[in-house]
Amino acid sequence: MAEVPSLYDWLGGREVLLTLTTEFYRRVALDEILSPVFAHMDADHPAHVADFIGEVLGGPVLYDPSGDGHVRMIGHHLNKHLGETQRRRWFDLLLTTADDVGLADDPEFRSAFVGYLEWGSRLAVINSQPGVALPPSSPMPKWSWGAPGGPFISDTSA
Template sequence: MKNIPTLYEWVGDMSTFEMLFERFYEKVMNDDLLREVFRNMSPEHTKYVAHFVAEVFGGEKRYTLDDGGSHAKMVNKHIGKRLTEEKRQRWVQLLLQTADELGVKSDPEFRSAMVGYLEWGSRIAVINSQMTENPLTESEPMPRWGWGETGGPYVESNFSS
């Protein structure tokens, strides 16, 4: 059986994720629609999101181990933000544009998996942003995304143990 790389391995390494999100958030801060949402983000925000997505894609557990993060903590960042569908779409658009500009892998299989995760995760963020309390507890596992998971957002196969 072939050794199938994780999405993280396919992209490259942590520096690729960090550069992607650094450049992406530069665009966000210059975007009329999204700037207000992120104007008070911490200086570490870009790094934390890069580490979170890298870990979800099967990479090092830097978000949970080094950054002290969890899925519940990431969800908590969205609570009460009242994100809109227009903002969600712009967020995804800018991230994909940045990935293209940086030459992040663009083969159909990888981009399908990446877009699948961005659509899933950003839609969950919009839902959670309408809430006043976090629906997750600290014991919830981190999401884990691969080459073709299907099913609802809380299907066990979408999470690592």
């Protein structure tokens, strides 16, 4: 029986994610709802997001090799006061961009990918509200194919 590839490998790896995030953030800069949120992002932002998503989807640890990548990502959202309008626009624009750049579109992959984007974007909104504190630690989420117990696997040590 063949080994099941990670979502990262299935979608084509870092270069495909970098193509997606580069085009996505180009569009974000032109979007009236999202451009104010990302007005101060640096030129490396698409690469950092590609590395974060890649790690979550089973790729190499490139976002933050220290092991605190998830805490670092949470920290980027603190006190941003994001709402559902921004979350939904981010989600819709990312999926449209995924289609336009030719990201894998088979139902099994897209189901897992959309599941992660829903979960992650809703978590970003929660962590962006006033009074949320940065946790001392938080394991990097690991997302995989849907299976009994759900697609989200947070403990990969087993």
